[in-house]
Amino acid sequence: MRKYLSLVKMLFVQQYKTRVTSLPGKKRRFGSVMLYLLMAVCFAPLLISVAVAMYYMGKFSQGDLYVGTFLMLACQGFVLMFGVHSIMSNVFVVKDAERLLFLPVRSPVIFFAKLTVAYLNELLTSALAIAVALVPFGLGAGAGVGYYLTLPAALFLILLLPMLFGSIIAMPLSALVTLFGKNSAIKTILRIVIYVLIMALYMYVMYSFGFLTGSENGNFLDNPEVVIKDLMDGFVERLQSVMPYFHSDYMLMMCMLATNAGEWFVGMALTLIENFALLAVMFAVSLPFYRKMLAMSVEGSGSSERRGKKTYSVKNRGVVREFIRTDVKRTLRDPQVGFQSFAGLIMMPVIVVILYFFMGLSSEGDSSFLEFIGITPLYQVIAPLVIMAYMTFLGCSTNVLGLYPVSRENRSLYILKSLPVPFGKILLAKVLLSTAVMLTGDFVSCVLIVALFGIKWYYGLAMLATMALIGFGSMCICTMLDLRQPKIGWDNFNQGLRNAKNSWIAMFIAFLCVLSLVIVSVPFVVLYGLTDGEGWYFSLCMWIMDLALGVGFAAVTYKIMNGKASKYFDRIEV
Amino acid sequence: MIKLYNVSKTYAKSTVKAVDDLTLDINAGEIFGFLGPNGAGKSTTIKMLTGVLTPDSGTIEIDGVNLADNPIAAKSIEGFVPDNHEIYDTLKGIEYLNFIGTMYGMPTELLKQKIAEYAALFDLTEALPNMIGSYSHGMKQKLSIIAAVIHDPKVWILDEPLTGLDPQSAYQLKQLMRAWADRGNTVFFSSHVIDVVEKVCDRIGIINHGKLVAVDTLENIRADGKLSLEDMFLTITSDGERK
Structure with missing residues (x-):
């Protein structure tokens, strides 16, 4: 455990360290603070819009369990697309093998430490974004104190599912890229194409629930509440058949929206068990792949060596x-x-x-x-x-x-x-x-x-x-x-x-x-x-x-x- | 050919002078060995000579060209082999040489000819179409050496050039350095390998704590004529400043 914690600390701190490159002169801390404040002001309308939308989603759905689960899933998808995917790829891009392999530490410990660091990175960047969605939803839904008390734990747990998908996606992606890619440039292009396809798929799935479709009760301007209720009912109906499959999210939201202690305990217990199982699956599935990547990085795949006649051109192009x-x-x-x-x-x-x-x-x-x-x-x-x-x-x-x-x-x-x-x-x-x-x-x-x-x-x-x-x-x-x-x-x-x-x-x-x-x-x-x-x-x-x-x-x-x-x-x- | 007048440098995040009031004059046709313990200021001096670092004070002239006033002209007549091997790993060896040759304004035909000549000399021809990332430490060093000489510089500056080279290549490099100096050019190189400095250099300079503590021909530095360079080096660098 000590080795694991030392590794996590070292890997986490090391990644943010870049060399200071001189630059004598006065410190610009005030300028930086002003910049961030200005940025906060600029992005406030966007964040407020999202928060207001989530508030009304909570209000109109009256804190519906399926809608809450959908919201959680949307957050996870967002995290998967914009964060975890690349971070998980970094876990498998083994560049520090020679620095870590000689240590008297087993490779699963190294792998778990790297996963932990990836998880912590994502937590740092995603927690606020998820909170901006979930807190207004709870307010709109009129959720009890339990909802907000469970929220910090939820922020930790929500990220596990994208981590699992991230590691699973990273594996076939790497395999596919290795299969088709003859050189590094083609590999990069393939990665980008696959990434965009996954993103398009995510957006398609999210939109396919059709939040804004299905009202047959006239004009919005004439009768807004009826139209919204109608839309929401249709939306919930579509979600009912799909959301329970995302059981850990479903249980977590059930726990957060629980109205009594028994419901909360059942929800939390099941959430923890399922997330632990997710973690175990992620570890079991990814470790062999990590070991393979580790071996390849040390031994070399030989793919960079061209066989046959070697030709090259030399030209001064300006x-x-x-x-x-x-x-x-x-x-x-x-x-x-x-x-x-x-x-x-x-x-x-x-x-x-x-x-x-x-x-x-x-x-x-x-x-x-x-x-x-x-x-x-x-x-x-x-x-x-x-x-x-x-x-x-x-x-x-x-x-x-x-x-x-x-x-x-x-x-x-x-x-x-x-x-x-x-x-x-x-x-x-x-x-x-x-x-x-x-x-x-x-x-x-x-x-x-x-x-x-x-x-x-x-x-x-x-x-x-x-x-x-x-x-x-x-x-x-x-x-x-x-x-x-x-x-x-x-x-x-x-x-x-x-x-x-x-x-x-x-x-x-x-x-x-x-x-x-x-x-x-x-x-x-x-x-x-x-x-x-x-x-x-x-x-x-x-x-x-x-x-x-x-x-x-x-x-x-x-x-x-x-x-x-x-x-x-x-x-x-x- | 290389002149440094009262050159000093303190890194931004440090209060200690890495190089302190260094004055040095190196002639054409000379191989100059630059010795010093770790952290003495050798690499900092070399980086200032090549324009990688800017001195806080003092003047550097390369073949009469002031490096601060006319950096492009001064750099054009220099070739630099760094002590690290941070060359573009994602380029092929040939692409890197093509890039360097273009930056020095070499005509295509001459560039082709020089690449072929030096790649053959250092036994790197076969490896040129491969990615630099797949090269061994020694191969990267050879590539750096070739990149530093293809444009035929008057001043050749090498920082720890023998590190990682196999005996054959080390021999070739020493021969090339000698031939370079014999053609009226200047070779400035730092090394920890005192034996090599002893055999190759016409003159040596020893730097310690940023200050030049000795500069002369080997014979003159040896006070009694019996001490080896290694003994002299250890004595000078442990005694502190002595010139």
Whole structure:
């Protein structure tokens, strides 16, 4: 037990340790506190919306056990998609084998310690999100004190199911990738594709319960309570046949909503037994696989060695091009960095398709909702703007290539410092790459939006051009910020950098970009609306202003980045 | 060829000077061995020479080019073999050399020719199409050495270059260093292997606690002419500052 606890402590602490890279100067603690406060203010509307929705879900369902279980399951799915999947993959990506294997500790202890660390990481990042869903639900449902007293224990237990699925998914995923992947780049692409498919499946399953379908009692505006009750009844009916299969969640929610001690004890006892069984299954299933991965990492699979005649080409393609080429190869071939960097590329198109799919589902009769709004002039002005704002926010805030362009170099940053190349050129290559990756996803999304959502092609082009400029500017700022305080010396990209300040800053920058776009555009939308769709020139002016904003933003941020590059670069100590 | 004037460096998170008022002049056609115990300031000095670290004070000139004023020109005439092996593991050996050659502005044909020449010399031709991550410690070291010389630098700076090399490659490297210096270039290298320094170097410098405590030819450093370099090294570094 002592060995296990020491290992957990060492692994947990170690993953967050990156080398301090100089940066003399005054501490910016006040600035950091302000940033987080500002972020909290920015994200408050989103969190409040979720909380209000959960409150009403609790209220209208009157604390229904099945609805509560569904909510728990939705939280678990969310955690599985955005956290556990990658963390579990990290457990199986055995990079520290040589550092751990010589220790007088059995491999199951090492494995269990790694699982524990993965679990703790997820607990740290997910507990608040789950609480934001469950607390308002309880308030809306009028749950008793027992609900809130059981909540802390529930937060610990809820994560076990995604952990089990995460480990189970990670195994065939690795096997599939090994089967099809001839090289690391293809493996990364396969991982991304499979991940997006799983995400699409999750969204499909969640939407298939059809919360907003099934009311046959007239208009919402005339009789809202009847319509909502009708919707809720239909929803509960659909859940009744499925939720009991997720028995541990069902029991946990039963325990939380219990009205007497006997019910609480039965629910808690069964929950603990089932979760313990889940843990045992996870351990039993995953350990042999972990051992196999461990053996492969030490002995080597030999897959990297080419057989047959070895050929290679040598060509000077110019500094910026060579930088981009090399960066793409290095990123794609690193499973952790590659997955994080390129997953966003197909995330947005998939979201567009899913959105279309579900909007299509809600349409009835011959003339669908989309066909109807497609011919509405105001839709043609507002929809591209809303979609562009959403895509800009998502693209800028999740582009890992742009968030950590310098930290990604890790310990080999000295190579860049010793090269006879102006650092501004290196940064330009990095910004171009991150913008290009973001734009590739945006381009596909725009094509899909034009094709599926009936938006005019020239609006699609205008969106793409604006997003390119705003994206470039945003990447310049992120690159400069990472350059100012890079995190060097990490062993695990996901765990070392995923909670770093850059992600928050990027979200904030993306938020500001979107806000600026909205501020610039809204007056023109209003004017366009006042002309009943006749004033096309207002729409034209809006796009010209948006593009001008993009050009100005890109030019100013590039100039600032270029001006400060050498100063920040010189300060880095590697 | 290499000139350091009163160069000092203190790391940001430290109060101790890693390099303290270092002044050094290394001539063309010379192999200069840089000795010192662990943490003496050897690697810090080398990193400053190669532009990886910026000195807090002092001046560094490479072939008359001020490193601070014109870093690109100064770096262009240097080749650097680091002491760690943190080269891009997810690149193939050939891709890494192609990358380095491009950064030094080498024409494609010359780059091809140099890669073939040095890869053959260090017996690395077969391994070039493989990922660097699959290389052994010694192979990575060979790749670093090749990457440092393909652009034909006037100043060759090597930090612990013999670590991990097999005897054959170590021999080849020593021969190459000698040939490099004989062509009028400068070789600056740090090592813990005193025997090698004794055999290869024209002049040596000993650094301790960031200060240069001895610099001269081997014969002159040996005060009575009987002590071995190892004895001298141990005496100098244990006595503290002595110049």
